[in-house]
Amino acid sequence: MAYVALSEAEKTYILHGVEDDFRCDGRSRRDYRPMELETGLVSNASGSARLRLANTDILVGVKTEIDVPNPLTPEFGKLEFFVDCSANATPEFEGRGGSDLAQELVLSLQNAYESPLAFDYRTLCLIPGQQCWKLYIDILILECGGNLHDAVSLAAKAALFNTKLPRVTATLLDAGITDLIISDNPYDCTRIGIETVPLLVTVCKIGDYSLVDPSAEEEVCSTVSVVVSVSMRNGAPYLSGTHLTGGGAMHRDTMRNCLQLGLSIGEHLDKLLIKMLKQEQERVGPKRPQIVGFLK
Amino acid sequence: MLRVTQTKNSLLDGASIEEELYTTPQDGKNFFENLDKPAKEPTKLEPRNTFIRAGVLTTVRGSAYMEYGNTKVLAIVAPPKELIRASARRMNMGVLNCYVNFAAFATGDLESVPERERHLGSMLTKAMEPVVCRTEFLNFQLDIRVLILDDDGCLLSTAINCCGVALVECGISTYDLITASTACIYRDHVFLNPSAKVEELLLKHRGNANISNPSSVQEHGLITTASMDTFEQIAQCQQCGYLTPDTYVKLLDYTLAINKSLRQLVRGVLTKRVKEQHELDLRDKAESALEDQRLGEIIDKLKTQGLDEFIQTNIKEDPYVKRQ
Helix, strand or coil: CCCCCCCHHHHHHHHHHHHCCCCCCCCCCCCCCCEEEEECCCCCCCEEEEEEECCEEEEEEEEEEEECCCCCCCCCCEEEEEEEECCCCCHHHCCCCCHHHHHHHHHHHHHHHCCCCCCCHHHHEEECCCEEEEEEEEEEEEECCCCHHHHHHHHHHHHHHHCCEECEEEEECHHHCEEEEECCCCCCEECCCCCCCCEEEEEEEECCEEEECCCHHHHHHCCEEEEEEEEEECCEEEEEEEEEECCCCEEHHHHHHHHHHHHHHHHHHHHHHHHHHHHHHHCCHHHCCCCCCCCC | CCCCCCCECCCCCCCECCCCCCCCHHHHHHHHHHCCCCCCCCCCCCCCCEEEEECCCCCCCEEEEEEECCEEEEEEECCCEECCCCHHHHCCCCEEEEEEEECCCCCCCCCCHHHHHHHHHHHHHHHHCCCECHHHHCCEEEEEEEEEEECCCCHHHHHHHHHHHHHHHHCCCECCCCEEEEEEEECCEEEECCCHHHHHHHHCCCCCCHHHCCCCCCCEEEEEEEEECCCCEEEEEEEEEEECHHHHHHHHHHHHHHHHHHHHHHHHHHHHHHHHHHHHHHHHHHHHHHHHHHHHHHHHHHHHHCHHHHHHHHCCCCCCCCCC
16 A cells, blocks of 8 residues: 555554544544545546545546457456556556555456456347457556545446447358447447446454544554455345455454444445436436536 | 367357357356265365475475365475565565466466466465564565465465465464465355365356346355464455355354364474474584584694694695605
8 A cells, every 4th residue: 555654643643533433534433535426537438437535536447349258158248457556646656666556456356346246247248159348447546545445446336337338239141250230329328237336345443443444544554454345236235355455464253343344334335326326327418517527 | 177178260250160169057057066065064174184394495494385185385485585676665564475376287277377376476465464573574575485286276275374384484483373274155055175176166157057047146255264363363364256244254164163273283293393303403413513522532632643743644645746
């Protein structure tokens, strides 16, 4: 994670704040920082989203390509994640400095999206065994303000919601070859279902307490965090990939409590995200939101 | 193994001309039926047949070899060396790097090897970080290398066990002994220490027969847990797949129980190794004492005979130089 220099006194201050359930920025242990989310702001990508979680700034673009499915899973499309840590985020990312962090984020996302129950790969299928969509999810980290796992997964989910796949019709030619015709009409498109798409929730342990959405300063104080991937299916939360990070260890009971906290927060977050995305989508005509982008 | 090799025909624009185009859900089902299945709920929580030996290589200080059933792993720990990258220096702890490599013959599926190596390396680093006293080698980095000789499932957990032994052998201070094990669930069957076949079915085929019925959710997933049992700490718990929280905790408890019995074994191996080393040290000591004694005799002789006489008696004639 990005490095922030903190003195012992500052660390103690943060620790005492967490113990009293009143953090430096006035939040309780279960609160998130304010978020700004905007979708469809990159015109060259099939889908895009920009998320700003206090100081953390993420831009996600989804590109599409036609590919041949894996013979072991003929009915499934493909997803590929790529994370780029911009050197603007922190000077540490200059050169190849951000590659470790980028790799960690890619692996957690891949792990969370791996199960066909978490992401319905069948919606990306064109002709079983022959042609499928491959989505490239490119994630750009513009500013690093802590809690990257959560921010990245939220932005990725929003970008997938925004993704428009052009409608494809197939014609059969000689020798069993199929020819694909992609619709010219930009409004003739299909969408991807995101109901079960997982969100990552980082539950961070500081002192004896666990909290969500740590800021960069709080991350420095924490000994260990659990990254919980929550996928909602039929109204019930499921785990689609968890791991420990941060170089510490925890007791089994603490782990259970962290999971519980992560699951309940993830459930809530998922509900809110879907509500906000639907609201944005329904604002059409004169009420249509203006694309703000990076201008404030 | 359930695998399809497609021959691409360039004339047909990459389309396949094989009879067997791809695996169907039925193939996966048949493959699963043919597997040896344990009871739905495991009765005995114990590791596979295990062999561990510390100090197998003479060229590096810390090395360990482990066989876990048919999975064979070699771990090497080199003594810490100074950090090269200046950016990592600002942290007030040493840096740990783990690298995992597959031997060329370790697995049949060569395509996915680089990605698996990267994934295993990153997870292994995360698992080993809590156990090493990283505050003791500030501004230094510790490199752990793992070579996988044979893959029959449970790779990550075997690598963690093996690295734990190699660390102790190298004399790196650790907070505790670390042990790890794997459990997975597939089609309502719980597999402890799953073999490569089960893991392949679970991860590559991704349970594709399961989702035909959208209303019922069939859980599938794999958990690898590394624990340090003195204070019952979990150093790493990695899960993939799709599980309810209750199943997750159930599998977690199974793996923790296996870790406990593995710990006894690792401890036994290490104490035996220490005893062995002690005996070797004693023998070395006896040999050096003998050498000292011999030298002492020579010195005594020197004292009694005087220098010139001593040199004269010890001169050996050089056969190549003719005496004048």
